[in-house]
Amino acid sequence: xxxxxxxxxxxxxxxxxxxxxxxxxxxxxxSFSLIPPPLEVGRQLWDLAFGGVWDDxxxxxxxxxxxxxxxxxxxxxxxxxACALPLGMLIGRIRLxxxxxxPTLQLMRPxxxxxxxxxxxxxxxxxxxxxxxxxxxxxxxxxxxxxxxxVRNVEGRLFEAAAMLxxxxxxxxxxVVLPASLPSIFTGLRLGLGFAWVVIVVGEMTGVQTGLGAxxxxxxxxxxxxxxxxxxxxxxxxxxxSDALVQALGRRLLRWSPQHG
Amino acid sequence: xxxIPLLSxxxxxxxxxxxxxxxxxxxxxxxxxxxxxFVCLIGxxxxxxxxxxxxxxxxxxxxxxxxxxxxxxxxxxxxxxxxVFQDYGLFPWLTVAGNIGFGPAARGRPRAEVAETTRRFxxxxxxxxxxxxxxxxxxxxxxxxxxxxxxLANEAELVLMDEPFGALDAMTRxxxxxxxxxxxxxTKLTVIFVTHAIEEAILxxxxxxxxxxxxxxxxxxxxxxxPRPRDPTSPEFNALRRHFSAMLxxxx
Numbered sequence: 367x368x369x370x371x372x373x374x375x376x377x378x379x380x381x382x383x384x385x386x387x388x389x390x391x392x393x394x395x396x397s398f399s400l401i402p403p404p405l406e407v408g409r410q411l412w413d414l415a416f417g418g419v420w421d422d423x424x425x426x427x428x429x430x431x432x433x434x435x436x437x438x439x440x441x442x443x444x445x446x447x448a449c450a451l452p453l454g455m456l457i458g459r460i461r462l463x464x465x466x467x468x469p470t471l472q473l474m475r476p477x478x479x480x481x482x483x484x485x486x487x488x489x490x491x492x493x494x495x496x497x498x499x500x501x502x503x504x505x506x507x508x509x510x511x512x513x514x515x516x517v518r519n520v521e522g523r524l525f526e527a528a529a530m531l532x533x534x535x536x537x538x539x540x541x542v543v544l545p546a547s548l549p550s551i552f553t554g555l556r557l558g559l560g561f562a563w564v565v566i567v568v569g570e571m572t573g574v575q576t577g578l579g580a581x582x583x584x585x586x587x588x589x590x591x592x593x594x595x596x597x598x599x600x601x602x603x604x605x606x607x608s609d610a611l612v613q614a615l616g617r618r619l620l621r622w623s624p625q626h627g
Numbered sequence: 628x629x630x631i632p633l634l635s636x637x638x639x640x641x642x643x644x645x646x647x648x649x650x651x652x653x654x655x656x657x658x659x660x661x662x663x664x665f666v667c668l669i670g671x672x673x674x675x676x677x678x679x680x681x682x683x684x685x686x687x688x689x690x691x692x693x694x695x696x697x698x699x700x701x702x703x704x705x706x707x708x709x710x711v712f713q714d715y716g717l718f719p720w721l722t723v724a725g726n727i728g729f730g731p732a733a734r735g736r737p738r739a740e741v742a743e744t745t746r747r748f749x750x751x752x753x754x755x756x757x758x759x760x761x762x763x764x765x766x767x768x769x770x771x772x773x774x775x776x777x778x779l780a781n782e783a784e785l786v787l788m789d790e791p792f793g794a795l796d797a798m799t800r801x802x803x804x805x806x807x808x809x810x811x812x813x814t815k816l817t818v819i820f821v822t823h824a825i826e827e828a829i830l831x832x833x834x835x836x837x838x839x840x841x842x843x844x845x846x847x848x849x850x851x852x853x854p855r856p857r858d859p860t861s862p863e864f865n866a867l868r869r870h871f872s873a874m875l876x877x878x879x
Contacts (some may be wrong), residue, residue, distance in 0.1 A: 532706035
């Protein structure tokens, strides 16, 4: 049991450790390297988080930037969920809504979120509102598409079972459609949150002052590559933690589903 | 009143359109089922037995003729006619207890009553230890027990069973057949049971309705006079098996 767990942990850690080693060997001690060695990035990350190393403009600001990004990611994500969930259910269930809206939404879907950036800056101005909008857009489609899929693919037999057990047509949505489509909806939420983290960096390139995307862009202009990498690491860790959170939630709510339980 | 059948099938014809061409699934079916009867519909695939059952359930409407329950036309599915599907049709997000209590809860019975009904029927089908399990954790036989219990818990007067044991292994099937007969004897249910297995029909039924194809129709309706419990190895049972086999033109 413990040996098995050790094996899993060892295998999971082997790749990043090898990568760190490769990174170290190929960058350490070379004054002309454009990429800082891992130890230097580590020191920068520490300074970014707690200060006390460089004591410059960036020292001890990590929490502030992380908080700004997290609140935009979750804000945009929650707004996207609040719009995409009901819309997806309506499109999935009501033919008229589907015929009226689905073609338009499908036409707009292939447009990459990044292509919206200039337009977003015109409409929402330079600042956090554009970032918020892009995160919203990035999370919106995965949630919408998976909700529609879930609602439309409820096994026909379950409607028959509900009808013969006395469920009234008006109660079918709450008693059958919604619970049956939860696994799909959940997949959409998880993908949407993932996209929100992808888009946040682009969104924060629009001239916002705080946020992990903002310091990455700023540090790039100052050639502080160790800050760029620190920001990347922070985003990686936060994105991972937020996905783990959503997954834990899913395992709890979808215990009944063989794919999630 | 005593003469009104629980379910009557009156001149029922059902046509489907298949790739634009009309197909007659069932033609001119007449049948009267009295309260407490256990009736098996038997016949080869395409004889309309499932179509007839689904019309009794209210899932399909006849092209001609009518089906009546206690004299009132059947127009839609309803809790008085519980259906047991071959593929179970359990709600995967509900536990065994949740599935069994689903009908009473959906019809707005008081909470305490739902709990008591659930407990009773979970016990009736011997799943008390699995009351908290989800359908994907159950074997096929257990799932079908849940499916039977949920229509019984819902006070269905007529239980419609569409080859319910067809997907189960032989041993599980025998157990469920025996349990079903026990429940039927105890609760005075009325059962219409679709099967293509002659032995199953002789074992279970008071009456066997034999159907044939092209077009689907009823060709015979015979009482099974064997005393219960029936012994499938007895000469009388074998004689009936031969009789119905000949009628179905098969070589079972």
